[in-house]
Amino acid sequence: MTSSSPAVPQAAASDRGSPPHRVAVLIRPGFIPFELGIPHRIFGTARDAALRPLYEVVTCTPGGPGLVPSDSDVAVHVAHGPEAVEDADTVVVPASHEYGPVYEEGRLTPELAEAFRRIRPGARIVSICTGAFALAAAGLLDGRPATTHWxxxxxxxxxxxxxxxxxxxxxxxxxxxxxxxxxxxxxxLCLHLVRRDHGAAIAQDVARRTVVPPHREGGQAQYVERYVPERDGPGTAATRAWAAERLAEPLTLVAMARHAAMSVRTFTRRFRDETGESPGTWLTRQRVEHARTLLESTDLPMDQIAQKCGFGTAQSLRAHVQSALGVTPTAYRRTFHRVA
Incomplete structure (x- = not known):
């Protein structure tokens, strides 16, 4: 399970005449060196069949060219100011440990606001970790799904x-x-974008070269939720983890509310407050995500996948996957099935 709102584009080979996709990494004082390295490594490793780079990655900073301190004892000299985002196809905003008004008040600094203003319409905007605070402060996440550090x-x-x-x-x-x-x-996320832009084979090659899995297996939702503080509190996190481990079962709203020791009305309200979704919508999304994992990583027939995900029949699986991803399960498997 990887995404709360998955988009599945068509895999495509590199166009011989197309310039590389330009990625601008917008860092601020207090940036985390590891996070700066992620887009450079993942996008910078992607090559087409002729070994031509598929991405061009540049680093920029809202304050203009110069030395930018990190959250450790190193600093980097950044050659580009905010103008670098103007012709970027993707802008990546990592976290910064110099919190300031973005983190403390949900307000952009004038320099950061100007940098966001320069991003061209149609560009893709990506955050890493608490970089989501900057996107939210810019109003880019209102009404949208998002995540950040637990x-x-x-x-x-x-x-x-x-x-x-x-x-x-x-x-x-x-x-x-x-x-x-x-x-x-x-x-x-960066591997997901490579797969989204250029297909599973290139993303797998990048993952192998980086020595990381191309797609994290198993219950990714449960993996993260072990660390959410409210799991042992009065919220719904523990019930979400419980339900995510029982997707093949006929989970009902009543059963989930009973597990949480709440009335159905209270459970539904708290669930929506904590996740932004109704329990039914959330459960369907978990089942679709589990289906994606099985379609990518196994050769199970569709009726078995449907049963393991709690959809019951292959017809139901097809309807839910097509609704969520825009393609049929067969088409999704054809594109993203991973060869062992």
Missing amino acids: ATTDHFRRLFPRVHLHPEVLFTDDGDVLTSAGVASGID
Whole structure:
């Protein structure tokens, strides 16, 4: 399970005459060196069949060219100012540990606001970790799904109540705006973008060269939720983890509310407050995500996948996958099935 709002584009080979996709990594003082390295490594490793680079990655900073300190004892000399985002196809905003008004008040600094203003219409905007605070402060996440580091979710919700926050996922994909959870989940998101742009084979090659899995297996929602503080509290996180481990079962709203020791009405209200979704919508999304994993990583027939995901029949599986992803399960498997 990787995305709360998955987008599945058609895999495509590199066009011999097309220039590389330009990625601008917008860093601020207090940036995390590891997060700066993620887009450079993942996008910078992607090559077409003729070994031509598929991406051009540049680093820029809102304050203009110069030395930018990190959150450790190193600094980097950045050659580009905010003008670099103007011709970028994708802008990546990593986290910064010099929190300031973005994190503390949900307000952009004048320099950062100017940098966001320069991003051209139609460009793809991506955050890593608490970089989502900057996207939210710019108004880019209002009414959209998003995620961020699990430890900051309560604070994020207080600052940005209009954002549909999903702390249980590793990343969200809402088409032109994407967010990732804490730190290393930026790798998952950047690999997802390579797969989205150029198909599974190139993404797998990048993953092999980077020595990371091309797609994290198993219950990614449960993996993240183990660390959400409210799991042992009065919220619905523990029930979400419980349900995600029982997708093949006929889970009902009554059963989920009973597990949470709440009335159906209270459970439904709290569930929506915490996830931005109804329990039914959330459960269907988990089942579709599990189906994606099985379609990509197994040769199981469709009726068995349907049973394992709780859809019951192959016809039901087809209807839900087509509705969520825009393609049939067969077409999805044809594009993204991974060869062992």
